[in-house]
Amino acid sequence: MNEEIEGGAEPTAPVWAAFGDLMAALLGAFVLILVGVIGMQLEASSRLADEIKQRQLETQRRKTLEQALAGPLAAGRVTLVDGRIGISGNVLFAVNSDQLQPQGRALLRSLAGPLSAYLRDRDQILMVSGFADDQQVHAGNARFADNWELSAERALTVTRAFIEAGVPAGSVFAAAFGSEQPVSSNADEAGRAKNRRVEIAAVPRPAGPAAHAKAAAGAATGASGGPAGAAGKAHE
Template sequence: MREEMDAGLEPTVPVWAVFGDLMAGMLGAFVLILVCVLGMQFELATKLEAEVKQRQVEAQRRMALEQALAGPLATGRVTLSNGRIGINGSVLFAFNSAELQPEGRQLLRSLTAPLAAYLQARDEILMVSGFTDDRQVRGGNRQFADNWELSAQRALTVTRTLIEEGMPSASLFAAAFGSEQAVASNADADGRARNRRVEIAPTPRRSDGSLKSRE
């Protein structure tokens, strides 16, 4: 009789076995989450390390450039901001002119040797950029069609002068920005004077000789 009753009942799964399966599933999920978290932390740590190294490299570049230009910077005729050497346009050129003034040539001559040594040591190239204020070229001097042409010619004048003073021609190029990228308001004379400028910026060069983007 007992055997007949037992034969009619389905076997019952022990509670400890169900609990063990549940714990195993939870442990697997926890391990998976932990692996994902550790992976994200590693990726963030790698990005942070790369950013720190990049900032250190940029700081070293700025320090090296400051040391190379210690003399010209001390005179106050040039500025250095974020690795860009700024020269007030009035030091280099008369108003609406692209003809280099004697003071401007003397200043560029003082910059040539330290910049050439800096470029050679770091395998970089110079970008010489011309800028104007927002007032259009007017008056009797119609040598230039607009501010783009004026800024381009000024950048070329500085580039050619640096080459004449001994800078290798393969170590620099000219760029024109017209009245774009102003550093001050064009609402007053002081701001317009600051915007009429030439900037010289060392730029990393790729191994293939082309320019490397500084993103």
């Protein structure tokens, strides 16, 4: 009788052993999955923390830039529309001149630091655009041939001033638009004064050195001649 019981019990041992192996394998798989999930959560948390930190830094830079612009905005010396900083030509230059006035140079110096910080860690560069009114060149004015030359020289002057104030040379370039893209009517002096301006805007950085050189060459071409039929006349 005992032999029959013992004989019948022998097949059960391998079953329990196999079941134990299966449970061990399942437990191991569960541990691996759990470790993987925890790792993914930690990675996601790390990315989220980095994103939050980056947003906080960007917010702080934006606030610094807004604070730098607060005084000039309140005084009416600059405008801020859709992320473009507009500075009246009367603030920066005397009429028919590309030489910075003291108040204009001081204003650009006050903006250089916040603008540099704003561009830091961003894939953007500053485009300094020069604009003029549509008044004709008066007799005896040999300094500028037309509005394209006037607006180009003013944009270059502002660009150089930013570089001298600490903005990296590779993060700023000049462009000229002559009398194109007016923001007011040229029918009266008040409107023409608004059109004689310099605008500063952050734009996407070119894909590579070749594209950057091409963009710079395009800006230089526009400054010297501009598209056919787009050039205006310099204001004396």
